[in-house]
Amino acid sequence: GKKESTGGGDVQESVKIGVLASLTGALESYGDQTKKGFELGMEYATDGTMEVAGKKLEVFFEDTETDPKVARQKALSLLEDKKVDFLVGSSSSGDTLAVTPLAEEYERIMVVEPAVADSITGSEYNDYIFRTGRNSSQDAVAGAAAIAKPGVKIATLAPDYSFGREGIAAFKKAAEELGAEIVHEEYADQTATDFTANIQKVIDKKPDYLYVVWAGANTPWNQINDMKVQEKGIKISTGVADIATLPTMIPLVGMEGFTVYYHTLPDNGVNDWLVDKHKEKFDGAVPDLFTPGGMSAAIAIVEALKLTEGDAHAEKLIEVMEGMSFETPKGTMTFRPDDHQALQTLYAVTLEESDDHDYPVPKLVRELSPDETAPPIMNK
Amino acid sequence: MKLSNVERSTWLYVAISLALFMVPLFVTGRSMQFLIIQIFIFAIFAMSYDLLLGFTGIISFGHVMFFGIGAYSTAIMLSRFETGLGALFMAIIIAIALSAFVSLIVGILTLRLRSHFYAMLTLALAGLFLVAAEKWTSLTGGNDGFTFRIPEILRDSQILYFVSLTLFILLFFGLRRLTKSPFGRVVMAIRENEERVQSLGLHVVHYKVIVSIVSGVVASFSGVLYMLSIRFVDTSVFATEFTIDVLLMTIIGGVGTLIGPIIGAGLVEFAHHWLSGLSDVHWLFERWIILYGTVYILVVIFFPKGIVGTIQSKLINRKQRAHLPRVNKSGRQGKKSA
Amino acid sequence: MNSLLKLENVESFIQQYHILHDITFDVPKGEVTVLLGRNGAGKTTTLRTIMGLNPLSKGSIKFNHEEVGNLRPYVIANKGIGYVPEDQGIFGDLTVGENMRVAIKKEDEETQKRLNWILDLFPDLKKFWNKLGGTLSGGQKQMLAIARAYVNENELLLIDEPSKGLAPIIVEKVMESIQQMKETTTIVLVEQNFLMASGIGDHFYIIDDGRTIHHGDMEELKSDKALMQKYLGIA
Amino acid sequence: MDLIISLAINGLATGMLIFLLAAGLTLIFGLMNVLNFAHGGLFIWGAFSGVWVYHASNSFILAILASIGTGLLLGLFTEKLIIRPVYGNLIQQILITLGFMLVLQELIKVVFGPNQKAVAAPKVLEGSFVIGDIVLIKYRLFIIILGLLVFFAFSYILKNTRIGLIVRAGVMDREMVEALGINIKVVFMLVFMVGAAIAALSGILHAPYSGVIYAEMGLEFAILAFIVVVIGGMGSFKGSLLAAILVGLTQAFMAYYVPALSLATNMLLMVAVLIFKPQGLFTVKG
Amino acid sequence: MPAILETKDLSIAFGGHRAVNRVSVQIQEKKFTSIIGPNGAGKTTFFNLISGQLTPTNGSIYLKGADIKKFSTADRTRLGIGRSFQITNVFPNLTVLENVRLAVQAQSKVRYQMFLHYLYYRKFEEKAYELLKKVFLEDKADSKTVNLAHGEKRKLEIAMLLALETEVLLLDEPTAGMSLEEVPGIIDVIRQIKEEENRTIVLIEHKMDMIMDLSDEVFVLFHGKLLATGTPKEIVANETVQSAYLGGMYNEQLT
Numbered sequence A: 001g002k003k004e005s006t007g008g009g010d011v012q013e014s015v016k017i018g019v020l021a022s023l024t025g026a027l028e029s030y031g032d033q034t035k036k037g038f039e040l041g042m043e044y045a046t047d048g049t050m051e052v053a054g055k056k057l058e059v060f061f062e063d064t065e066t067d068p069k070v071a072r073q074k075a076l077s078l079l080e081d082k083k084v085d086f087l088v089g090s091s092s093s094g095d096t097l098a099v100t101p102l103a104e105e106y107e108r109i110m111v112v113e114p115a116v117a118d119s120i121t122g123s124e125y126n127d128y129i130f131r132t133g134r135n136s137s138q139d140a141v142a143g144a145a146a147i148a149k150p151g152v153k154i155a156t157l158a159p160d161y162s163f164g165r166e167g168i169a170a171f172k173k174a175a176e177e178l179g180a181e182i183v184h185e186e187y188a189d190q191t192a193t194d195f196t197a198n199i200q201k202v203i204d205k206k207p208d209y210l211y212v213v214w215a216g217a218n219t220p221w222n223q224i225n226d227m228k229v230q231e232k233g234i235k236i237s238t239g240v241a242d243i244a245t246l247p248t249m250i251p252l253v254g255m256e257g258f259t260v261y262y263h264t265l266p267d268n269g270v271n272d273w274l275v276d277k278h279k280e281k282f283d284g285a286v287p288d289l290f291t292p293g294g295m296s297a298a299i300a301i302v303e304a305l306k307l308t309e310g311d312a313h314a315e316k317l318i319e320v321m322e323g324m325s326f327e328t329p330k331g332t333m334t335f336r337p338d339d340h341q342a343l344q345t346l347y348a349v350t351l352e353e354s355d356d357h358d359y360p361v362p363k364l365v366r367e368l369s370p371d372e373t374a375p376p377i378m379n380k
Numbered sequence B: 001m002k003l004s005n006v007e008r009s010t011w012l013y014v015a016i017s018l019a020l021f022m023v024p025l026f027v028t029g030r031s032m033q034f035l036i037i038q039i040f041i042f043a044i045f046a047m048s049y050d051l052l053l054g055f056t057g058i059i060s061f062g063h064v065m066f067f068g069i070g071a072y073s074t075a076i077m078l079s080r081f082e083t084g085l086g087a088l089f090m091a092i093i094i095a096i097a098l099s100a101f102v103s104l105i106v107g108i109l110t111l112r113l114r115s116h117f118y119a120m121l122t123l124a125l126a127g128l129f130l131v132a133a134e135k136w137t138s139l140t141g142g143n144d145g146f147t148f149r150i151p152e153i154l155r156d157s158q159i160l161y162f163v164s165l166t167l168f169i170l171l172f173f174g175l176r177r178l179t180k181s182p183f184g185r186v187v188m189a190i191r192e193n194e195e196r197v198q199s200l201g202l203h204v205v206h207y208k209v210i211v212s213i214v215s216g217v218v219a220s221f222s223g224v225l226y227m228l229s230i231r232f233v234d235t236s237v238f239a240t241e242f243t244i245d246v247l248l249m250t251i252i253g254g255v256g257t258l259i260g261p262i263i264g265a266g267l268v269e270f271a272h273h274w275l276s277g278l279s280d281v282h283w284l285f286e287r288w289i290i291l292y293g294t295v296y297i298l299v300v301i302f303f304p305k306g307i308v309g310t311i312q313s314k315l316i317n318r319k320q321r322a323h324l325p326r327v328n329k330s331g332r333q334g335k336k337s338a
Numbered sequence C: 001m002n003s004l005l006k007l008e009n010v011e012s013f014i015q016q017y018h019i020l021h022d023i024t025f026d027v028p029k030g031e032v033t034v035l036l037g038r039n040g041a042g043k044t045t046t047l048r049t050i051m052g053l054n055p056l057s058k059g060s061i062k063f064n065h066e067e068v069g070n071l072r073p074y075v076i077a078n079k080g081i082g083y084v085p086e087d088q089g090i091f092g093d094l095t096v097g098e099n100m101r102v103a104i105k106k107e108d109e110e111t112q113k114r115l116n117w118i119l120d121l122f123p124d125l126k127k128f129w130n131k132l133g134g135t136l137s138g139g140q141k142q143m144l145a146i147a148r149a150y151v152n153e154n155e156l157l158l159i160d161e162p163s164k165g166l167a168p169i170i171v172e173k174v175m176e177s178i179q180q181m182k183e184t185t186t187i188v189l190v191e192q193n194f195l196m197a198s199g200i201g202d203h204f205y206i207i208d209d210g211r212t213i214h215h216g217d218m219e220e221l222k223s224d225k226a227l228m229q230k231y232l233g234i235a
Numbered sequence D: 001m002d003l004i005i006s007l008a009i010n011g012l013a014t015g016m017l018i019f020l021l022a023a024g025l026t027l028i029f030g031l032m033n034v035l036n037f038a039h040g041g042l043f044i045w046g047a048f049s050g051v052w053v054y055h056a057s058n059s060f061i062l063a064i065l066a067s068i069g070t071g072l073l074l075g076l077f078t079e080k081l082i083i084r085p086v087y088g089n090l091i092q093q094i095l096i097t098l099g100f101m102l103v104l105q106e107l108i109k110v111v112f113g114p115n116q117k118a119v120a121a122p123k124v125l126e127g128s129f130v131i132g133d134i135v136l137i138k139y140r141l142f143i144i145i146l147g148l149l150v151f152f153a154f155s156y157i158l159k160n161t162r163i164g165l166i167v168r169a170g171v172m173d174r175e176m177v178e179a180l181g182i183n184i185k186v187v188f189m190l191v192f193m194v195g196a197a198i199a200a201l202s203g204i205l206h207a208p209y210s211g212v213i214y215a216e217m218g219l220e221f222a223i224l225a226f227i228v229v230v231i232g233g234m235g236s237f238k239g240s241l242l243a244a245i246l247v248g249l250t251q252a253f254m255a256y257y258v259p260a261l262s263l264a265t266n267m268l269l270m271v272a273v274l275i276f277k278p279q280g281l282f283t284v285k286g
Numbered sequence E: 001m002p003a004i005l006e007t008k009d010l011s012i013a014f015g016g017h018r019a020v021n022r023v024s025v026q027i028q029e030k031k032f033t034s035i036i037g038p039n040g041a042g043k044t045t046f047f048n049l050i051s052g053q054l055t056p057t058n059g060s061i062y063l064k065g066a067d068i069k070k071f072s073t074a075d076r077t078r079l080g081i082g083r084s085f086q087i088t089n090v091f092p093n094l095t096v097l098e099n100v101r102l103a104v105q106a107q108s109k110v111r112y113q114m115f116l117h118y119l120y121y122r123k124f125e126e127k128a129y130e131l132l133k134k135v136f137l138e139d140k141a142d143s144k145t146v147n148l149a150h151g152e153k154r155k156l157e158i159a160m161l162l163a164l165e166t167e168v169l170l171l172d173e174p175t176a177g178m179s180l181e182e183v184p185g186i187i188d189v190i191r192q193i194k195e196e197e198n199r200t201i202v203l204i205e206h207k208m209d210m211i212m213d214l215s216d217e218v219f220v221l222f223h224g225k226l227l228a229t230g231t232p233k234e235i236v237a238n239e240t241v242q243s244a245y246l247g248g249m250y251n252e253q254l255t
């Protein structure tokens, strides 16, 4: 059976959305955030009606288990069995890349959130992909904007695989444009537990800053502290991730870095709504790193449908979504027409002790505007 | 060979194979077909593993490297060159050559030593392949991986189904014959008592190396098919988890039975799919992995030789009890006069 | 007669195979009882059943008038029964000394005395004290298996074909040692070497197809050619 | 020179930690011939239960005791229900212990929540000594001492008691050991419990070292421990210690001098050992 | 008559212990040679050296004049040296028939045949069955080998050796643990092979009556060294042999 089911929308009563996320396994807390954010986003954007332009919105969540094979199978099931009009997801770049070609094949819009790999909107780009999540390069540009100034000497530490290498490459470019000098690049085994040799090398180079890109639970923070890096006059800078990781960053109090989101940082109505609603619904818990992302994805979809008046045909949607701006908990986002990457605000922060928590929290230094953090266009 | 000489089980398998060709008539959904294709793929992978573990008694902890070799050869050839059948054909040739070469080397290095050396060396090599895939980003796309297109004709889900099924059936009958050939008998004897095979005048290492090559090549086919089905590659195709999965499939079904790993593959894929789908039903099932792990434990307790292995030995016991007096006297006579 | 071990209508299955059908015998204290019978008759299975290594399906096994059938092997062993298995049961990756250490229950002077006596009996064991059990010669393994059973003070010893693989001169020593031990220890012996069996046996039982089919005094058997021909196939 | 000493000490500490992790495995794998994939599960349960007590009581000593207790208890349970039916059958061991590993790992999330947990070293062990340019991290010195303690304690026990012999004999021929009057079931159970307790201990010790614990670390570290056991020669306590130290040192020095290959360190080490000295690098009897 | 098998200064040491020490012997073609000696004298080790299970530290082995020291166990079997084992060493989970069938197949040309069904080679099975009959084991043909009684395993060991059809047969205590009743039958089988098939047989045994009965020539090993050679009568009369090996009981028997 081919062809019969292409194009949705016209006679259908409802618009269906399939959300792929890691709901179990190592990334399950990310998936959980996306899921909660998306649900709240639907509620916010439709004023609780779950309808847009007279059409019901139906949402299906599927667990990718952080396995590209499962992701693809679930996506197929969403596309074929549930006949969804949109795909959203997912928590890992691998899962996402296994699905994006299906978006093209079935001519359905896929809103990527929160997978970060540049290639999703870069070398692997197709017209059906829009990303509300920020990408690695945006992180890097933000990281550079937070600390790079003429004359500043920076060393870097990152895990030794594409995520780390590309992140540093993008950072280096951005930082050098801002006049800083990269004096040393250090890469460590991504599963390493002993970072002393790497840190030692950084210390030897006597930089002003040590910029760290890290993902994974085996963090180098304790050892950076134990080796008295900060006492030696080297300031640490890194991206602040979700709340669960904040306690591990106790040794880094005082560091200057950036973050994608922390619930106290944005100053806008959407975020206020999100924080309140989230606390109300989830036992007083505040939204976390990827909750606003999930919400943004939902808002983007609803806004686009408003513009097409409920028409879920991909061609129509692409037309209105390219260049579309929409309000999110992180301020105004805009899908850049060239590569469909949402330009968005990121936040320069310092990590400070807090009276309310037994872990440090990020304090806003300044908002990094969407233009300031715009990554290079990489799909050409 | 006369038809009357064909074992009864062969007819059964032929019938099942034919039935499998009918499946797309009933299961038209592409996602279900995708799931079944995955079963064929992992059944092939698991059969290749059974040849090593079940028939020859060689444990490998890095069998995934052959899967990965098949996968990357396909992905790279199809993305670098025109996405025609020619490129696919080249990819298969490369996969075969590379996996044969690797298993030859590993075999020669370790198969004359005690059995766990093969396990450990393959584990190490699979690890090195993983590192290589991660580091050689210009070729492999590193950890992020890349997507690619496959030959037009294979994009149709039905056709891919038939292609996978055909390959799977061919390999099944091929491997079955191999295990029932004189060669296969020797291989099973090696599992039992290597030293004694040696003193029967047979070169154990030759047999083991050949098995290791056949198994590696067959495994690489599953990697090729896997790529055709998901059209995306990243370094996870070298992940130890795959080896563990295939190990479990083989054991659950029953080692040394060939049909067991196939059932194991089906069971693992379905149990996985079904249990993870249950999370909508009740919040308890969000922790479906607990149930999944429990399935393994229960299988060991209730099917200690694997599902097929346990059933087989029950059947054999019953048969023996029924025929015990006869086998010795008249049973043998019949054979000799034939 | 003071009976130490008494088997009555013992039946035993291994998996689904009915191996012992009806074993009945009586082992008088302080004497050597020999079990005879052709290959596969069930002699080894009988000893293993006494030791608790095979399930007892029916019948009773009494040791010192106490039922021991189906107790765990270590419980039976600790009641004072030693066992020399047919296949020697040497721990191949342990040295001779370690093999002995595993067996020794208490390290006292008495044991030391026994050990010295054993090492005089089998000087090879002394010589190869630090050698891995697995590298011993067939006969040396047999000696070690016997030594392990001798080293503890046991009331009853079950010995399965001790002479197998031993040089004639050693067989003789083993016979002597059994004679010496008779004072304190009762012995059940399975033995194919008729020279040995008849040399030290006091009674014999003949087992065939899992049944005890005949018994009597050893002296009787030695002189009764017809009996020997009938049950043992020797003229 | 200072640098080399720094690297060496840190490598040594990593090695010691790996040794503690491998020690339980060596004991169980080496003596009992059980390939216990659930080892990683025991490790994370030790870590999580210990950290829970640590955070509740603020006492690291209590935490250590708690995790040892957890280890013993889990060991008892695991041996009775999971391992006992599969002694001597490698294949069943793989399946059942992997299944149990999944259960243990997922249960962690049910009991302690799915998020990673941050753990700081106790105050006395925080920070480092600085002697000239040499930085000695206190917690690592602590681990080195504790690791040596465990090593010597166990070497002594294995050498001077019959336990080691009985277990090894029991693996070769259970029946015969029973026939010699030894209750092998109980012996196996005790040994397994002790092995599980060391695994749990290494879990709690690992927590402040890496600063964070998470459910998935079990399998990751179990594989590392397994590699060390093989490099050291199966079942040799001394071998495992030396191999673990070798791995720790190699990692430390490779990361500094040949960073390009540091990803592949363990694998290369294993390949080298297998090709040049397949019996294991430090096969020592006993 | 030429020597089919010859050793020159054959030695092996384990650690410091010389288990076989400069043994030079000639084994005559188509003769029956026996090796006796106390436990641990090095008899089995001597077999292991000849059949290739062990590599000598010193000395050489010639088969029909050719040095075979470099050959593997498998090669030596193919060249014509077959052996049985003192400790039964077969395929425990295969049936008895299957065990022998494998030995028959090993001898054939289809060792690497992967494409035809094994039952296609029916003559292997028939031959295997014949051999089982020869050693009186045919009624156990379908039993799993682990389930055999000790004596039955010894018979299987012999059947498998016969299946190899090698020119030289090395028998390591073939009748150890076999019942009184069955030993004569097995001795007959061995004698029959010697007489009808004209093969070279080397036997290790501790049963002196058997040695006396069958042997053309006897070697005595003692502490790894060749102590004496001669006809059975000469050997039994040798006083050193008597005191070192036979002991008093045997002498009583003789007189």
Ligand SMILES: Nc1ncnc2c1ncn2[C@@H]1O[C@H](COP(=O)(O)OP(=O)(O)OP(=O)(O)O)[C@@H](O)[C@H]1O
Pocket: C014, C015, C017, C019, C037, C038, C039, C040, C041, C042, C043, C044, C045, C046, C086, E146, E147, E148, E149, E150, E151, E152, E177, E178, E179
């Ligand atoms: N595990 C088993 N499974 C099935 N049958 C068995 C098993 N063990 C023994 N048997 C069978 O039980 C019978 C008795 O065996 P057992 O070993 O007791 O004989 P035996 O009298 O000691 O013989 P031998 O003198 O050869 O040692 C034999 O026919 C043997 O084949």
Ligand SMILES: Nc1ncnc2c1ncn2[C@@H]1O[C@H](COP(=O)(O)OP(=O)(O)OP(=O)(O)O)[C@@H](O)[C@H]1O
Pocket: C128, C131, C135, C136, C137, C138, C139, C140, C165, C167, E014, E019, E037, E038, E039, E040, E041, E042, E043, E044, E045, E046, E086
């Ligand atoms: N692999 C080995 N490693 C170390 N020592 C060995 C090895 N094999 C044999 N030996 C030793 O060599 C000596 C000779 O052993 P061998 O088995 O040849 O004796 P045998 O003459 O066959 O004795 P038996 O009549 O008891 O079988 C023994 O002392 C034995 O311990």
Ligand SMILES: [Mg+2]
Pocket: C043, C044, C045, C086, E149, E150, E151
């Ligand atoms: Mg017996």
Ligand SMILES: [Mg+2]
Pocket: C137, C138, C139, E043, E044, E045, E086
């Ligand atoms: Mg011998």
